[in-house]
Amino acid sequence: MSQIEDENIFSCEDPFELYRIWRKQASAVEINDPDAVALATVDENGLPNVRMVLLRIVEQDGFVFFTNYTSAKGIEIVRSGKVAFVSHWKSIRRQIRVRGLISKDETSLSEEYFNQRPLESRIGAWASKQSTVLDSKENLVKKIDKLRVTLGESPAKPAFWGGFRIKPIEIEFWNDGAYRIHDRFLWKRKCLNSEWTINRLSP
Numbered sequence: 001m002s003q004i005e006d007e008n009i010f011s012c013e014d015p016f017e018l019y020r021i022w023r024k025q026a027s028a029v030e031i032n033d034p035d036a037v038a039l040a041t042v043d044e045n046g047l048p049n050v051r052m053v054l055l056r057i058v059e060q061d062g063f064v065f066f067t068n069y070t071s072a073k074g075i076e077i078v079r080s081g082k083v084a085f086v087s088h089w090k091s092i093r094r095q096i097r098v099r100g101l102i103s104k105d106e107t108s109l110s111e112e113y114f115n116q117r118p119l120e121s122r123i124g125a126w127a128s129k130q131s132t133v134l135d136s137k138e139n140l141v142k143k144i145d146k147l148r149v150t151l152g153e154s155p156a157k158p159a160f161w162g163g164f165r166i167k168p169i170e171i172e173f174w175n176d177g178a179y180r181i182h183d184r185f186l187w188k189r190k191c192l193n194s195e196w197t198i199n200r201l202s203p
């Protein structure tokens with residue numbers, strides 16, 4: 001019997017429960033970095049774009065990461081309202097794929113998260129016009145040095161920085177199997193308040 005069956009996937013009431021179990025197992029063994037996911041967006045021409053982000057918070061029914069809202073991803077996300085991401089935990093040979101809707105965090109979470117970051121990271125967030133062309137690294141370092149003085153010890157969160165919350169409509173759990181006979185379970189719902197359906201997929 002495969003490990004995925006041992007955990008009795010159908011006994012989990014929702015996929016977030018299973019996500020948490022797998023993430024906990026991955027966190028115990030994955031060195032760098034169990035929270036990292038490849039986040040896919042599309043640009044205005046429908047051309048896909050993918051980059052790593054850290055999925056910092058797993059809520060009851062959502063995944064949150066933090067970024068610069070004016071970055072390429074920020075613009076693409078706001079335009080389409082849709083994303084996909086994939087986690088690959090090599091050490092436990094598992095993959096989780098998510099597709100869903102995404103929106104800016106409008107709660108106090110972004111501020112709380114920003115305030116507990118190291119001061120240098122907070123200053124860095126102010127300094128970097130993420131995804132824009134930088135004339136030189138030297139100028140960025142000078143800008144950081146100036147901001148260190150002007151912002152002081154407790155800079156407020158910039159309005160252009162914060163969380164995005166992903167609400168899944170599909171989550172697929174993939175567990176490595178012998179001779180490529182992997183286990184795949186797809187949780188799917190029509191819209192955010194529909195019931196989940198679960199299907200086993202061919203590997």
Ligand SMILES: Cc1cc2nc3c(=O)[nH]c(=O)nc-3n(C[C@H](O)[C@H](O)[C@H](O)COP(=O)(O)O)c2cc1C
Nearest residue numbers: 036051052053054065066067068071072073074131
């Ligand atoms: C492991 C890893 C984690 C990352 N986490 C984040 C993150 O949480 N937020 C972020 O804005 N960028 C993060 N980055 C940088 C992004 O991959 C990317 O370079 C940056 O966000 C700009 O992407 P964009 O131009 O597509 O907006 C991370 C990179 C790596 C390699």
